[in-house]
Structure formats: C-alpha cells, structure tokens
Amino acid sequence: MARHLLSLDRLLLTTHLTPDGDGLGSELAILRHLRSLGRDVTILNCSTVPEDLRFLVRPGEVITYQKGKHDRQVAEASGIVAFDLGAAGRLGRMEGPVRISPASKILIDHHIFDNDLFDVLYLDVEASSTAELCLRLLRALGMESLSLPIAEPLYVGLLQDTGSFNYNSTSARVHRIAADFLEAGVDPYRIWKKLNCQKPYARVRLMGESIARIELQHEGRTALAVVDLDFLKKSGGEARDAFEVVNHLLSIHGVEVGCFALQLASDKVKFSLRSGGRHDVCGIAKEFGGGGHRFAAGFTTQGMALAEAVQLVMERVARLGNGRSPG
Numbered sequence: 017m018a019r020h021l022l023s024l025d026r027l028l029l030t031t032h033l034t035p036d037g038d039g040l041g042s043e044l045a046i047l048r049h050l051r052s053l054g055r056d057v058t059i060l061n062c063s064t065v066p067e068d069l070r071f072l073v074r075p076g077e078v079i080t081y082q083k084g085k086h087d088r089q090v091a092e093a094s095g096i097v098a099f100d101l102g103a104a105g106r107l108g109r110m111e112g113p114v115r116i117s118p119a120s121k122i123l124i125d126h127h128i129f130d131n132d133l134f135d136v137l138y139l140d141v142e143a144s145s146t147a148e149l150c151l152r153l154l155r156a157l158g159m160e161s162l163s164l165p166i167a168e169p170l171y172v173g174l175l176q177d178t179g180s181f182n183y184n185s186t187s188a189r190v191h192r193i194a195a196d197f198l199e200a201g202v203d204p205y206r207i208w209k210k211l212n213c214q215k216p217y218a219r220v221r222l223m224g225e226s227i228a229r230i231e232l233q234h235e236g237r238t239a240l241a242v243v244d245l246d247f248l249k250k251s252g253g254e255a256r257d258a259f260e261v262v263n264h265l266l267s268i269h270g271v272e273v274g275c276f277a278l279q280l281a282s283d284k285v286k287f288s289l290r291s292g293g294r295h296d297v298c299g300i301a302k303e304f305g306g307g308g309h310r311f312a313a314g315f316t317t318q319g320m321a322l323a324e325a326v327q328l329v330m331e332r333v334a335r336l337g338n339g340r341s342p343g
C-alpha cells in the first residue's frame with residue numbers, strides 16, 4: 017500500500033460528506049507527511065469543514081469540491097485516496113466524477129464496506145478509527161518521528177471515534193497510540209476546549225430542546241428523537257446543531273437502541289442508530305441503504321414523509337425482538 021501510494025505522482029485525498037474528526041484528521045495527517053516529502057497532493061472534499069474542526073486546518077490545505085471547477089482535477093489525478101468513507105454514496109456530489117476518473121482508487125477505512133469502486137483497499141474493521149490505520153500507514157511510509165502537525169489531527173480522529181476512549185473500540189492499543197500522540201506534543205486540554213467549549217449558544221439550546229423531545233418506545237428499550245424542519249426553523253438552529261442529541265439517547269436507563277431522525281427536506285430523513293451493545297444496528301442501516309458499524313450506523317430515506325419514515329424504522333427496530341437476541 018505504502019509503495020503504491022508513493023508510485024502515484026498526483027494524489028487527491030478525500031473523505032465523506034460532513035467530515036468528522038476521523039475523516040478530516042486522517043487526510044490532513046497524510047497530506048502533511050506527503051507534502052513534507054515534496055509530493056503533489058491535494059485534499060478535495062465534497063463538504064466544507066465543519067466549524068468546530070476548522071482549528072485543525074491551515075490555509076491552503078482543504079478545497080471544497082465545486083461541480084465544473086474541480087472535475088478536471090479529479091479526472092487528471094493519478095491516485096484518489098478516500099478516508100473513513102463507509103459507502104461510495106458518502107462521496108456526495110463527487111461520487112460521479114470519482115467513478116469516471118481513470119485514477120487508481122484507494123480506500124483507507126474501518127467501516128464495513130460494500131466495494132464497487134476502489135482498486136486498492138486498506139480496510140480493517142477491527143481498527144478503532146481511520147486515524148489508527150493512517151498512523152500504521154505513515155510508519156510504513158517511513159515516517160521517522162511523529163510531529164505535532166501529524167499527531168494532532170490523528171489524535172482528534174482517535175478521540176472522536178472512540179467516544180473519548182469510552183466506546184468498545186477502545187483498547188490498550190488505542191491508549192498506547194494516544195500516548196504516542198501526547199508525547200509528540202498534543203495537548204488534550206486544548207483539544208477538549210476546541211471541540212467542546214466553542215459551541216454557539218443556539219446549538220446548546222437546541223440540544224436541550226431536542227433532549228426534551230426524546231420519547232421512549234418498546235417498553236423503554238428504544239429512545240427516539242425526531243427533529244423536523246419546522247422545529248429547526250423555530251429554534252433558529254441548523255441541522256447539524258441538532259445532531260448532538262444522538263449522544264444522549266443511550267444515556268437513559270434501560271435503553272438498548274437509540275434512534276435519531278433528522279428531517280433534511282420534506283421527503284428526506286437522515287437516521288442515526290446507536291446500540292448499547294446487544295444489537296447490531298448496522299444490519300438495519302444496510303436494509304435502508306446505509307451502513308456504518310455494529311453499534312453506530314446511519315442511513316437516509318428519500319420519498320417518504322417524516323412520520324411515515326419514522327414509523328417504518330421503528331417497526332424494524334421493534335423486530336429486533338422482545339427478548340431481543342444478543343446482537
């Protein structure tokens with residue numbers, strides 16, 4: 017994999033729609049290392065960098081794809097590397113141009129992935145994060161010591177994908193990697209402040225209101241939060257502001273599955289599913305055309321009104337069973 021990457025002279029790096037710390041951190045680390053070797057490498061993403069991750073990015077490091085403007089760059093790349101993707105559809109508007117590009121297509125990921133796009137896969141579903149895979153890759157690329165500009169974005173990826181070292185993706189190995197990042201100069205307090213103490217007032221209020229709307233179903237085993245366009249408009253928040261409620265669904269005693277439904281358009285709903293560890297929610301997400309991990313997965317429904325889509329998904333969640341067989 018490392019040798020193959022170095023054999024490609026014009027590289028484009030990319031990640032999924034609305035990048036998270038793992039996707040963005042991974043591409044930044046690889047970009048910085050390859051640029052330090054004098055390579056021609058560019059990050060081209062289908063979405064802009066979310067506000068709370070902008071502190072990681074230096075000017076000139078990340079370009080947001082615009083149809084027409086960047087298609088030639090995609091077509092003329094010798095290699096396209098996608099990080100943390102989960103599914104080809106998550107390339108958003110870039111999926112089409114990437115598919116028709118003659119570039120060698122490489123995927124670096126820790127999601128369960130149904131591949132019909134990439135030529136070379138560096139995939140490990142046991143890895144905590146794509147950031148962890150990138151650290152392995154950087155070492156294979158001959159990186160001698162870990163510098164702060166590489167350790168910091170990777171630390172953010174590791175942190176977010178392990179739920180701050182809490183999810184079942186956490187292990188002794190993960191903590192050793194985190195220690196390597198700290199030894200390279202990462203300041204966990206600075207990162208915590210950047211990620212958690214810069215929220216717009218409206219977002220915190222919206223989170224509170226969304227939490228107040230959580231309903232319990234299936235005798236308290238399922239927690240459901242629904243956020244519709246009207247609610248967003250009234251509260252003056254944005255769709256991504258409401259998203260934080262997803263982290264609170266499993267905090268309720270007795271809840272095994274959390275479901276967050278976010279209305280994106282009148283007939284388009286994004287679902288996020290979370291499992292407390294008994295059930296595989298990725299299976300459900302896949303049935304609806306999405307994917308993810310066993311205990312955290314998502315998908316988007318099209319062509320159904322909000323209430324109809326929520327009902328359909330809740331019926332499917334209910335079928336996880338009353339006794340709910342171990343997942």
Ligand code: 5GP
Nearest residue numbers: 102103288306307308309312313314315316
């Ligand atoms: P979230 O609910 O935080 O958006 O996503 C949880 C997990 O499910 C993430 O690992 C993400 O990659 C995956 N996921 C979310 N939405 C989709 C989707 O529409 N398609 C696929 N394949 N995976 C998704």
Ligand code: MN
Nearest residue numbers: 038100146177
């Ligand atoms: Mn990830």
